[in-house]
Amino acid sequence: MNVLLEPWDTPFGLPPFARIRDEDFAPAFDEALRLARARIHEIATGDGADFDAVIGALELAERELDQVAGVFYNLSGADSNPTREALMRDLAPKMSEFSSEITNNKPLFAKIETLWQARESAGLNPEQLRVLELYRRMFLRAGAQLEGAAAERLTVVKSRLASLGTTFSQNLLADERDWFMELAEADLEGLPDFVTSAARAAGAERGLGPVVTLSRSLIVPFLQFSPRRALRQKAYEA
Structure with missing residues (x-):
């Protein structure tokens, strides 16, 4: 079984990073999406229509996907590499499509709307009412009431935005990786030890x-503490 889909018997339920490989992520996402789609289809088409059968079930429908995505996006944000960046680009439209499938699911939204209209007599506690309100709002803002061409157009726009957002973020990351400014020993004067140590470590790499x-x-404390205006300006304008 893919380690990303297993229950983790680790301290505090933390991911077992030592066992996770980059090649584990793509099949884990595929399986997690499959499981989530199956559960959401069952919620939308099944007989259950009360809070637990709809909202409660939705809260748990993506549990594997939440687990896999939580590891992947946190790891990619903290320690990216070309393999992870390529997968992020591949996942952006897939995740957007999955999100649109949910919010465009008319039978599912109909159940949520029915619950909302009957909320005063449903015996829901304040927490349940709030969760129901948030789900309904999310669906409405995502275009759940749109029909036909308008719904299709919104799906295309959301997918395109997801891809562009990922590309933009990765372009920023590439700029961050590629640009650097060499410093002479004299340029380190006036900088705190933690800044000079970071500058030496970055140079050693x-x-x-x-x-x-x-x-x-590195750049923020350098701009804050460096007494050399010309260097601060060059770094700021980079």
Whole structure:
């Protein structure tokens, strides 16, 4: 079984990162999406129509997907590489399509709307009412009441935005990785030790002396503490 889909018997339920490989993610996403689609179809077409059968079931329908995505996107954000970036580009339209499938599911939204209209007599507690309200709002804002060409157009737009957003983020990351400014030893004067240490470490990764990169943890304190205006301006305008 794919480690990303297993229950994790680890301290605090943390992902077993030592066992996770990049090639595990794509099949894990495929299986998690399949399971989620099957559950949502059952919710939408089944006989159950009360809060637990609809909203309660929706809360759990994507549990594997939440687990896989939580690991992947956090790992990609903190420690990206070309393999993960390629998968992010591939996943963007797929995840958008999945989201649109849910919010465009007319039988499912009809059940949510029925619950909403009967909320005063359904015996729901305040927490359940709030969750129901949020689900209904999410569906409405995602175009659940649109029909025909308008619904199809919104699906296309959301997919395109998802792809463009991923590409934009990765372009920013590439700029952050590629740009650097070399510093002479004299340029380190006036900088706190943690900044000079970070600059030396960033330079060592490139086989150079100290450098400033666009990594936020380095460029922000450099701009804050460096007494050399010309260097601050060059880094700021990069």
